[in-house]
Structure formats: structure tokens, C-alpha cells
Amino acid sequence: MHGRITILLITVAVLLIASRGGGHDISHGQADHRATEDGWKLVRVRVSNYWPPFGGPNCWEWDEKRGECVSRMASGVDWRLYADPGLPIGAAACPPEWPFGTRIRAFGKEWICLDRGGLIFVDEDGIPWIDLMSPAPPARYGQEVTVLVRFP
Numbered sequence: 384m385h386g387r388i389t390i391l392l393i394t395v396a397v398l399l400i401a402s403r404g405g406g407h408d409i410s411h412g413q414a415d416h417r418a419t420e421d422g423w424k425l426v427r428v429r430v431s432n433y434w435p436p437f438g439g440p441n442c443w444e445w446d447e448k449r450g451e452c453v454s455r456m457a458s459g460v461d462w463r464l465y466a467d468p469g470l471p472i473g474a475a476a477c478p479p480e481w482p483f484g485t486r487i488r489a490f491g492k493e494w495i496c497l498d499r500g501g502l503i504f505v506d507e508d509g510i511p512w513i514d515l516m517s518p519a520p521p522a523r524y525g526q527e528v529t530v531l532v533r534f535p
Contacts, residue, residue: 423488423531429512430489430528432520433476433500435462456498458483465497465516476500476514481534487513488531490521 433441435452442452456462456474465474477485477496485496494515505511513530515521522528 421533423533425529426532427510427527427529429506429510429525430520430522431502431512431514431524432517433514434516434518436466436518458497460497462498462516468518474498474516476503476516478504478511478513480505481511481532484535486533489513489515489528 435442435454438445438452442454444452444454446453452462454462457476460474462474465472471493473492473494474497475487475494476498477487479499481496483496487494487496494513496513498514498516500514503512503514510527
């Protein structure tokens with residue numbers, strides 16, 4: 384229970400910080416411009432996944448002695464807070480054009496943009512990549528799917 388409360392508090396803090404991000408122009412990818420009543424937008428994305436305990440390209444800083452990922456996500460949040468795949472909210476790496484705190488609904492779960500990745504960007508064709516932190520891929524690597532996105 385304590386861990387879930389901590390995740391909720393950190394998520395609220397990230398959303399508050401992101402909401403102060405200011406009026407810079409953000410490329411959101413190929414939205415089909417049908418927003419829902421509560422501010423969610425349908426956006427076509429390409430999907431990949433990463434899992435920090437696997438090490439290698441999944442983890443920025445690996446401690447060989449302890450055999451574990453010791454880096455934090457780009458937002459400063461500890462990835463371990465989102466390491467339980469059973470949680471109703473997960474962490475995602477999103478393109479830099481999407482502010483931290485951007486929320487994604489996909490694959491029966493809500494994800495929050497808390498990380499970046501070297502291969503996570505908006506492609507030349509305007510379709511953004513998202514990297515969902517999950518031990519198992521929710522879709523085929525690079526598969527295009529339409530997700531709901533809410534920008535802060």
C-alpha cells in the first residue's frame with residue numbers, strides 16, 4: 384500500500400511540474416484531431432518496450448557488482464516505483480517533444496511519460512515512437528497503433 388501511495392504522489396508531482404512547462408510549440412505526432420470530451424486525443428504511434436532489469440540498452444547505468452540497474456528515468460523518478468507490471472499506471476519513454484507528465488492509454492493500461500530514449504523520437508513521417516516500460520512487449524516492435532494521449 385505504501386508503494387502505491389508513493390507512486391501516486393510522484394505522479395501528481397510530475398504532472399504539476401509538467402503543467403508549468405510553458406507555451407513552447409509541441410509536435411504531438413499524427414493526431415487524427417478527434418479529441419474526447421475530457422482532453423484525450425487519438426494519436427498514431429510506433430511502439431517498443433524496455434525493461435531496466437534486463438540491463439544493456441534498457442538501462443542507462445548498470446551496477447555490475449550488484450547486478451542491477453541503478454539509473455533513474457530522465458524525469459528523475461526511480462524506475463523501480465513502476466516496476467510492478469500489475470500496477471494500473473506504468474512508465475513510458477516518450478519523444479522530447481512530449482513533456483514529462485504526458486499520459487497515454489494503451490493496451491488496457493495508462494502510461495505516463497517519465498523517460499526519454501535515444502531511439503524515441505518523432506519519425507520523418509510524423510509518427511512518434513513510445514517505449515513502454517514492460518517486461519514483455521505489448522505489441523510487435525515498431526507496430527503502429529492508435530492510442531489515447533493527454534498532454535499536460
